[in-house]
Amino acid sequence: MLWLAALFLLVALIYASVGFGGGSTYTALLGLGGVDYTLIPIISLLCNIIVVSGGVWRFQRAGLIDWKAVLPLLMVSAPLAFVGGLVPLKQWLFLLILGSALLASCAALLVQTDNWQPRRLPKPVLLGISAAVGLLAGLSGIGGGIFMAPVLHTIRWAEAKRIAAFASLYILINSIAGVGGQLVKTGPAAFSGVLDSYWLMMIAVFIGGQIGGMLGLRLFSPRILRTTTALLVGYVAVRLIGQSLNFW
Numbered sequence: 001m002l003w004l005a006a007l008f009l010l011v012a013l014i015y016a017s018v019g020f021g022g023g024s025t026y027t028a029l030l031g032l033g034g035v036d037y038t039l040i041p042i043i044s045l046l047c048n049i050i051v052v053s054g055g056v057w058r059f060q061r062a063g064l065i066d067w068k069a070v071l072p073l074l075m076v077s078a079p080l081a082f083v084g085g086l087v088p089l090k091q092w093l094f095l096l097i098l099g100s101a102l103l104a105s106c107a108a109l110l111v112q113t114d115n116w117q118p119r120r121l122p123k124p125v126l127l128g129i130s131a132a133v134g135l136l137a138g139l140s141g142i143g144g145g146i147f148m149a150p151v152l153h154t155i156r157w158a159e160a161k162r163i164a165a166f167a168s169l170y171i172l173i174n175s176i177a178g179v180g181g182q183l184v185k186t187g188p189a190a191f192s193g194v195l196d197s198y199w200l201m202m203i204a205v206f207i208g209g210q211i212g213g214m215l216g217l218r219l220f221s222p223r224i225l226r227t228t229t230a231l232l233v234g235y236v237a238v239r240l241i242g243q244s245l246n247f248w
Contacts, residue, residue, distance in 0.1 A: 001200060002200075004029060004030075004033055004201065005200045005201050005203075005204040006204070007029055008022075008026060008029070008047065008201045008204040008205050008208070009204035009205065009207055009208035010208065011025045011026065011029070011205075011208070012047070012050075012051045012204065012205035012206075012207075012208030012209040012212060013208035013209070013211050013212035014208075014212060015051065015212065016051050016052070016054070016055055016208065016209040016210075016211075016212030016213040017212040017213065017215070018164060019052075019055055019059075019145070019149075019163075019164030019165065019167045019168045020052075020143075020145050020146060020149075020167055020168075020171065021047070021048035021049075021051045021052045021143050021145065021168075021171045021172075021175065021209075022047065022048070022051060022205070023044045023045065023047065023048045023141060023142045023143045023146075023171070023175070024101075024102060024105040024142050024146055024233050025233060026043065026044040026047050026048075026141075026201075026205075027040055027041075027044045027098065027102065027140065027141050027142060027236075028102060028233045028235075028236040028237075030043060030044065031098070031236050031239070031240055032236060037091055037094050037095065037098075038094075038186060038190065039190065039193070039194055039198075040098070040141055041085070041138075041139075041140060041141030041178065041179075041182050042141070042179060042182050042183070042186070042190060042191065042194050043141070043194055043198050043201065044141035044142065045141050045143070045175040045176075045178050045179040045182065046175075046179060046194065046202060047201060047202065047205045048143045048171050048172070048175040049172060049175045049176060049179070050202060050205050050206050050209060051205050051206075051208070051209035051213075052143070052168045052169075052171045052172045052175075052209070053172060054209055054210055054213045054214075055165075055168040055209070055213045056165075056168045056169050056172050058213060058214075059164070059165035059168055059169070060165075062165075064161055064162050064164075064165035065162075065165045065166070065169060066158065066162060066166075069157075069158070069166075070166055070169060070170075072123075072127060073126070073127065073130040073148075073166075073170065074130075074169070074170065074173050074174075076127050076128075076130050076131040076134065077130045077131060077133060077134025077137070077144065077170065077173070077174055078134060078173050078174060078176075078177040079134070079177070080131050080132075080134035080135040080138065081134040081135065081137045081138035081144075081173075081174040081175075081177035081178040081181070082138060082177040082178065082180055082181040083135065083138060083181060084134070084135045084136065084137060084138020084139040084140075084178060084181060085138040085139070085177070085178045085179065085180060085181020085182040085183075085184070085185060086138075086181040086182075086184055086185050087138075087139060087181075087185075088185060089139070091244075092244045092245075092246075093244070094139075094244075095240045095241070095243055095244035096240075096241060096244035096245070097136075097139050097140055098140045098141075098240055099236075099237045099238070099239075099240030099241035099242075099243075099244060100237070100241065101136055101139075101140040101142055101237075102140075102142075102233045102234070102236055102237035102240065103233075103234065103237035103238070103241070104147065105142065105146050105147070105230075105233050105237075106230045106231075106233045106234035106237055107230075108146055108147055108150050109146070109227075109230035109233070110227070110230045111150065120155065121151070121154075121155045126151070126155075129147075129148070129151060130148065133147045133148055133174075134174055134177070137174040137175070137177075137178050138174070138177065138178035138181050138182075141178065141182075143170065143171030143172075143174050143175045143178075144170060144171065144174050145167035145168070145170050145171040148166075148167065148170055149163055149164075149166075149167045152166065
């Protein structure tokens with residue numbers, strides 16, 4: 001368990017430095033660690049909340065959150081994140097959805113670039129994407145920022161710092177809504193079980209998130225970070241999809 005906590009700390013430190021929570025990578029690591037599939041979304045979402053809370057506070061103090069632009073996207077994503085958390089899933093279906101979400105995360109990381117060309121995207125389409133991401137967040141335990149940020153960069157929605165601020169807030173709200181749905185579905189016993197068994201991960205991501213958020217560390221270039229994370233997430237995605245379909 002100590003090795004998992006150490007990896008969680010490193011993930012939180014790196015992701016917090018760029019405004020993300022790291023939910024997709026926590027989920028991948030928990031999948032590799034053989035954690036009970038019913039607990040994976042709760043653990044990942046709680047870790048997201050811990051990591052991005054400090055970032056949201058700092059971004060707000062810096063005046064980087066445009067509430068008028070952000071609220072419509074949150075108003076369609078958060079309710080569906082809650083609904084996603086409520087949905088009871090059989091293990092094979094959960095693994096299939098989780099693996100597909102991780103595979104999409106892998107693709108989003110690999111195609112992301114620092115030189116996006118502006119593209120027009122109608123507001124209803126953007127709201128639809130946000131709603132779909134919210135539902136996926138609640139189902140799988142991923143905050144959704146890793147999906148929305150590339151879309152917003154593509155359409156030049158705002159400057160990079162404001163998109164990072166949006167991603168932090170988006171992850172925070174969706175994660176709170178998602179974990180609420182998960183806890184209504186599983187009951188307080190699951191929440192107590194997570195805190196009793198995985199409290200070390202919570203402390204690890206708190207420490208990593210605070211350090212990364214305050215210092216804005218760049219331990220690796222963005223390209224190396226994206227590629228390494230994509231390879232890990234992609235590997236776990238293929239394993240989970242194969243397991244759900246009884247390939248191995």
